[in-house]
Amino acid sequence: MSSVGTPGEGQYWYNVSTKTVEKGPQSDWSQLLGPYDTAAEAETAMAKVQARNEAWDEAEEDDA
Template structure:
């Protein structure tokens, strides 16, 4: 058996803390209400707010198309 094999049960997860504006891990994460994630890497967590903005823009554009608000 290999003792260095990580399980897929949450090991190595990263979060973006909305309170502290930093990447956090399972060892030091803030309450769920204050964080985004989990993400598979620190780099993904660092991009969390950028991804939220991209998705919101896409959803806003879709709402405009749905509502017929485009000029």
């Protein structure tokens, strides 16, 4: 008998609605960023998203 768990179980997720870190996907997938290997990585998820968005916006401006 196999012990297949929930995908992402044991990993960390950032919930964009509650602005909290969850261990294992506890909320609806549409509210989560991740998975991340550590809680610290998940805590910085929104900062990474914002930095990437800014970089993409700058690249689009350069292309125009």
